[in-house]
Amino acid sequence: MSTPTLYTVVIEVEPGAEARWNLWHETTHVPEVLREPGFLACRKWRDTEHAPDGWVRYVCHYELASVEHFRQYTVSDAAKHLRAESERHFGGVTRHSRQVLTEVKRF
DSSP states (O other), X not given: OOOOEEEEEEEEEOGGGHHHHHHHIIIIIHHHHHTSTTEEEEEEEEOXXXXXXXXXXXXXXXXXXXXXXXXXXXXXXXXXXXHHHHHHHHTTTEEEEEEEEEOOOOO
């Protein structure tokens, strides 16, 4: 049985790049990620608090069918391409941290 998996990406964006980054992120990046095997959905959140230096913080929750799908994704050419594109377009104006969670119990 597959264990539902949540891939959480926290992105801090320099305020001057926020509008441009959001447009690219929502029309290009997230749809490309969701085309990968095992990705089911994405919910994007905007933090009500900024980072200490004023950068705007977003959190994306990608739902996956299993942790194995995530593992396959991380070594795929698609993942390498998506990270390279993110770095190429917004490397100087974004910071990322990532976390992978597996479901323990649903209430």
